[in-house]
Amino acid sequence: MRERGTIAEARGRPPVVPMLGRWGLSPHADLIYRSLTLLGPASRQQLVRQLGVAPSRIGQALDELAAVGAIRPSYRGREGEWSAVDPDAVLARVRRRRSPVVISDQYRRHLALVADLRLEEVPAVAVRRLPTRTAARRRIADLAAAERREHLAINTEDVISAAAAAAASPLDRALVARGVRLRTLGLAPRDGGPDRTLTAGAEHRQVETLPLKLMIFDRRSALFPADPTNFDAGAIEIDEPDTVAHLTQLFYRIWDAAGDPRSLEVLPIMLTSREQSIVSLLAAGLSEEAVAAELGVSRRTVAYALRALMDRLGVENRFQLALVLGAAKAVPLPPTTRPTEEES
Known part of the structure; x- marks a missing residue:
């Protein structure tokens, strides 16, 4: 037992x-x-x-x-x-x-x-069914317009459509502009594209799994889909204090275990002193021969050092190498031109 x-x-x-x-x-x-x-x-x-x-x-x-x-x-x-x-x-x-x-x-x-949540025990006046997606969006807009302190949201879609992002962005920007703390939880985009849930001024974290789509408005009202597989079925709105507190606690349990994707976008790249010297001189426009002469080494040594660095960073040519190092702020970003055959 x-x-x-x-x-x-x-x-x-x-x-x-x-x-x-x-x-x-x-x-x-x-x-x-x-x-x-x-x-x-x-x-x-x-x-x-x-x-x-x-x-x-x-x-x-x-x-x-x-x-x-x-x-x-x-x-x-x-x-x-x-x-x-x-x-x-x-x-x-x-x-x-x-x-x-x-x-x-x-x-x-x-x-x-x-x-x-034991919804059958919640007073009927504290539970509201929004019968359609349109009705749910209108109610979300009304509740968001009245917020003054905090907006919490869980997005369970692993691919956010441009249309959905466009519908949400004005509300999110308005919340941030009014000084409302905006915190969102989401999944890493499955399509490998940009995370369209990110809004300037908002806090966002990601986890591998999420239990339900959810919005909490100033810890007074909560709203979630009536059917998570069919958003056209509308949503459920609850403003019973204990139930909203339960959902808020759920949000923050997940939040505390989640990670900030923006802190993982660019990993630091550690270069040896020789690698730093080579890439800095190449970024300044010097040829391999000029870099070798400046450092007092052979051109072959410069070429080998570059090849080893490309292998380490998983890139195929010097243009890609410059992009990776530029993103890590190790060198200036390259101009947006295609690499030549000599650079490949």
């Missing part, structure tokens, strides 16, 4: 675990729910080891359980744990479903986090 509290320990007696298979869930989902109820929280890998079930089966079963609100996550980076929801509450939910639900990993995390 684990040291962590289980539902059985909380009740002081073994719980009556419902047979979820009769409500349309798979045998593996039923098995995992029983394990989490009786033995306490576990991660996906721990379930694989304990139950002897293939990881893919475990993942599908967790999808099903999260979709019906039978489990909740403990978000701790890449390897979160899952805990069982009270059987009575689960029974009330699964009776409304007749077949298993297989959904994406992102949707599973989203549903489980939303279930963990």
